[in-house]
Amino acid sequence: MPYVLGIDGGGSKTVCVLMDDSGQVLGRGEAGGSNYQSIGIEATFKSIQFAIQVAINEARQIINTITIEAICLGLAGVGRASDIKVVKNLVVELQNSxxxxxxxxxxxxxxxxxxxxxxxxVGGIGHDVGIVVAVGTGSIVFGRNQQGNTKRVGGWGYILGDEGSAYKIAVAGMNAALKSYDGREMPTNLVEAFKQHLNLGNIEDLIEVIYQRKWGVKQIAALAPIVDLAADSGDEIANNIIDEAVQELVKATSTVIDAIFIPDSIYEVVTTGSVWLSRSKIHETFSASIIKKFPFIQVIYPRFEPAYGAGLLALYTNQN
Known part of the structure; x- marks a missing residue:
């Protein structure tokens, strides 16, 4: 029987699934990150190889001989022709492993x-037509229509983009707290919230935390729940930050819809990432706003994980 591999390679984790031609997952493996832009191709290869090895070892409990006829690697940081060439060479190395x-x-x-x-x-919806709005540390909106046309909006990183992301929410929250402390902005509970969470004697100590400790993007993004909780408790400034984040995501999604989908067509928008789990009803507000503009769409949470989506894409190529 032919089998396929689906690889989901992110900045912090790599997931591999082994699937048969019916779409059943027979083995699953995890390893460290595999964004070669940040960790290098050698470390990326080792992560992917290990994830495959774990998935294969699990599957070998029920099957003996495994022949791989298709593979899909969905990797963070891969988009240009030069990236694809690098990953193709990596696949050759895997075959020689x-x-x-x-x-x-x-x-x-x-x-x-x-x-x-x-x-x-593909994993979130279960097929390859629709839109994904991925909002965690960063943000990106990606869509594909029935004709195979695709459109991407965002995904430009924390300096050039990532509107609506946890990172941008956290930075806006700290900025608002400092402006309030200065007297440039109205009072906000964010001042005390950041002080308590970070165990600061004074909000001015944010300088030491962010600059002298050289906090990275993920560490800063992890502060977004402080803003979320303040918004949920009714803080006006925090709610304004959350509302602005939602509108950025609505705008990005609307741009994808207008670019590749005909009016009144029916499709799904899948929302993935940590920001959607907020207590301040980000998901509900986004859903209501986008459905008001496009009444025929449905906003959903993921049905399957991205690695399963990679496996489905591998199956599609093997069946066509």
Missing amino acids: KVLPITWSLQPENIVICNDAFIAL
């Missing part, structure tokens, strides 16, 4: 290399 108990039977057309937004779309 001595530690993977696999028989490879790959044709060039059965090797799918794409960004992680595409596999999040």
Whole structure:
């Protein structure tokens, strides 16, 4: 029986699923991050190889011989032609690996290399038509229509973009707290909230935390729940920050819809990422706003994980 591999490679985690031609997952493995832009190609290779190895070892409890006929790698940071060339070379290395108990039977057309937004779309919805709004540390909106046309909005990183993301919410919250402390902004509970969460004697000590400790993007993004909780408790400034984040996401999603979908067409928008789990009803507000503009769409949470979406894309190539 032919089998396929689906790889979800993110900045902090790599997931591999082994699937049969019916779409059943027979093995699943996890490893460290595999964004080669940040950790290098050698470390990326090791993460992907290990995730595959774990998935294969799990599957070998029920099957003996595993022949891989298709593979899809949905990796963070992969979008340009040069990126795809690098990952293709990585696939060649995987086929030559001595530690993977696999028989490879790959044709060039059965090797799918794409960004992680595409596999999040396919995994989240269960097929390859619709829109994914991925909002965690960063943010990106990606859509594909029935004709195969795609549109991406955002995903430009924390300096150039990532509107609506946890990082931008956290930075806006700290900025508002400092403006309030200065007297440039109306009073807000965010001042005391940041002081308590970070154990600061004074809100001015944010300078030491952010600059002298050299906090990174993920550490700063992890402060977004402070703003979320303040908004949920009724703080006006915090609510304004959350509302602005939601409107940015609505605008980005609307841009994708207008670009590739005909009016009144029916499709789903899947929302993935930590920001959607907020207590200040970000998901509900976003859903109501986008459905008001496009009444025929449905906003959903993911049905399956991105790695499963990668497996489905591998199956599609093997069946066509």
